[in-house]
Amino acid sequence: MKFSCRHFYRVLLLLWLGTYSGMLCAKTWYVGILAPRGVQAAQQEWQPWLNWLSTQWENETFILVPMKLADAERMIADNRVNFVLAPQAQFLSMKTGMEMRWLATLNRVDDAQPKAAELVGSALWVRKDSGLHDITQLRGKTIAAVQENAFGGFLLAYKLLYDAQLRENRDYELVFTGYPIDQTLLLLDRKQVDAAIAPLCLMEEMQSQGILDRSQYQLLHPINNQSACAGSTERFPNWSLAALPTVPDALATRLGSLLLQNQPDSLLPGWSPVVASTRVEEILHSIRRHPFQQSVWAGIKDWVAEYKTWVGVVLLFVFLSLLNYAWVSWLAWRRQKQITQAYEQMRAYERMMMQADRLNILGEMASGIAHEINQPVSVIRHYAEGTRYRLEKQKTNAELIPVLDKVIEQVERITQIIENLRKWVRSDRHYQSVAVNISQAVGKSVQFVRMQNNRHSMSIQINIPDDLVLFTVPSVIEQVLVNSLLNCWQQHATQVDIAIRYFDDSFLGITITDDAGGFSREQLDFPFVPFRTNKDKGLGLGLVICERLMRVIGGSLLLDNRSDGVAGAIVTLKLPLKENTISQKESTLHDEN
Known part of the structure; x- marks a missing residue:
């Protein structure tokens, strides 16, 4: 049979199409595996198994993608992996929004060489020399953990603290270390924290590697977890393999069937059917960390975003x-x-x-x-x-002549008082100022009060210069002085002092100080209110009339209480100064003051 060039090219075309179709059918699958002890440890642990898995299909390749727990949720949501291998309980606490098809669960456990990546549980460790023996003693302490959503590295031990009525940020402080998980026990070893929440078997694995000395540490709340590792919580099912929605159903079914068969190499992990996660959901719900418990708020946020x-x-x-x-x-x-x-x-x-x-x-x-x-x-x-x-x-x-002189003097006084009352009533009040010796005016007023009230022993001390002369209205000064002294007598004062007070170059004051208890706060705040009196037979007009008479002659009446520790009152007749008012002697005294 003759073989032409045309047949040769047809054969080459068929060979190329066959090779290209095989290349089109080839597929690469990415398996995301948690790397709690680092990328290198994850590769040493799982790369042989992935190599074997790639040999089971002609055109399927499985690539290892080590994942940190902090990045796992985002990598799954972004479809950067097709399969995930991790504790099933860990993904129940994630909010990926994807439906995972769990294919099989690991059942290989080497009791002679326990590994933290094979068993799911928590151990709560403290230093043996810390003096801590009970969970309740962790109040006020600092605790290291892997991460907030780490199931074995935090949530299981967190339930122990929660059941002991200890609340984070109130009763104790948390320090999250992230991956690698060794950092939790290393911080405890360096005494940077008081306690550490470690995944099950981490202490035993680090001791076998010569990193830590197990005898230097003490386990809080030890329980029998049916394993060779010391733990504070119950043990949960091993790691499980799940297929994400990007994996075809046929491949997921074939892979699940393959894993459940006996492996030819004893170094490869063994698998068993997936175990239900009911107990995990109960624990997450009891500590209010279940994703469904947060879905109400998530729904509200979505609704607000939709109808913003x-x-x-x-x-x-x-x-x-x-x-x-x-x-x-x-x-x-x-x-x-x-x-x-x-x-x-x-x-x-x-x-x-x-x-x-x-x-x-x-x-x-x-x-x-x-x-x-x-x-x-x-x-x-x-x-x-x-x-x-x-x-x-x-x-x-x-x-009898001196007696008649006194009678005539008092009659004159009565006449002046009547005249003052008439002027106070009339709107056109006018008083004639004359030179008045203040010491003599005070003396006359004191003498009159003593004559009228000689039965009451009230000592009156006068400290006024004899030659002090003031241009003012004598009848007004005497009337106000007598009224003030009578008030002291009626209030049962025992000591009264009369002196001079200088305000400035325009006013001079005659102060009357007693020890009769002083004025009330109401009397000081509103001093000259008519018809207000604390006397049984008084009308409450004495101070009012005196104050208005003082204003008519250009002065004022000031009321105050003593500030020297003695209960008493101070009444001051504030008088205006005019030309040639004060004597030369008193002016010198004023300047010296």
Whole structure:
């Protein structure tokens, strides 16, 4: 048979198509495997098994992808791996949003050489010299753990703390180390933490490698977990292999069947059917770490994200409503406050009008009383002066003449007081200032008070220069002094001091200090309120009249309490200074002060 070039090229084309079709059918699958002790340890542990697995299919290749626990959730969600190999309980606490098809569970455990990557559980370790023997003693301590969502490296031991009524960030502080998991026990070894939550068998594995000395550490809450490793919690099923949605069902089924068959090499891991995860879900639910317990909030967030425009409108409406309510409430409060203030002002004005009316009536009464008293007082003065004249002319009973002089002097005083009352009532008040010797005016007032109240022992000390002269109205000064001294006597004072006080170049004061208890706070805050008195037979007008008389002559009346530890009052007659008021001697004394 003759073989042409055309047949040769047909054969080459068929060979190339066969090779290319085989290349098209070849597929690479990425197996994500947790690497709790690092990438190198994961490769030494699992690469032989993946090499064997790649030989079971002509066109299928399985590549090892070591994963850190912190990156596993993101790598699964991004479809960067097709299979995952890890504790089944670990992925129940993740929120990947993907459905995993669990194919088989590891059942190989070498009791002679236990490994932290083969058993799922937790051990709570402390240093033997720490003095800690119970979980409750961890209050206020620092605890190292792998990661917040690490099942064996944190959550199982966290349940022990939770059941002991210990809460994180309140009763103890957590330090998460991440991968490699050896760091939890290394921190404890360096005494940087008080306790460490380690995956089951990690202590035994690090001891076999000569990294740690097991005798230097003590296990808290030891229990029998049916393994060669010391643990504080129950042991859970071994690691499991799961296929993600990117793996065809036919390949997942074939791979699951292959793993459940006996392996030809004893160095390869053995597999068993997947164990249910009911107990794991119970533990996660009891410590409020189950993903479904957070799904309500996740649903609310999704709903808000979907209807964010309407949610924004509703929130804006609620905000504006609250703002309007606050504004209206503030306006109502301000209006109520204004009404209350207006009412108080009206009541105060009404009280002032009532007091003014009573004062007007009092003024009219005083004017009438002064008019009526003026005539008998004039008669008394006429008879006294006539009697004195006759005694002087007849030169008999000369001892009565000084008595008649006193009577005439007091009649003159009565006349001046009546005149002051008339001027106080009239609007056109005018007083004539004259040179007054202050020491003599004070002496006359003190003498009058002693004559009227000689039964009461009240000591009066006068400390006023003899030559102090002031241009003022003597009758007003004497009337205010007598009224103040009478108040001291009525309050049962035992010691009264009268002295001079200098304010500045424009005013001088006559101070009356007693030990009779002093004024009340109400009397000091509102000193000159008419008809307010604490005397049984008083009208409450003495201080009011005295204060107004002082204002008429350009001065003022000041009230205060003593500050030297003695309970008593200080009344000051503040008088204006005029030209040639103070004597040369007193001016020198003033300058020295």
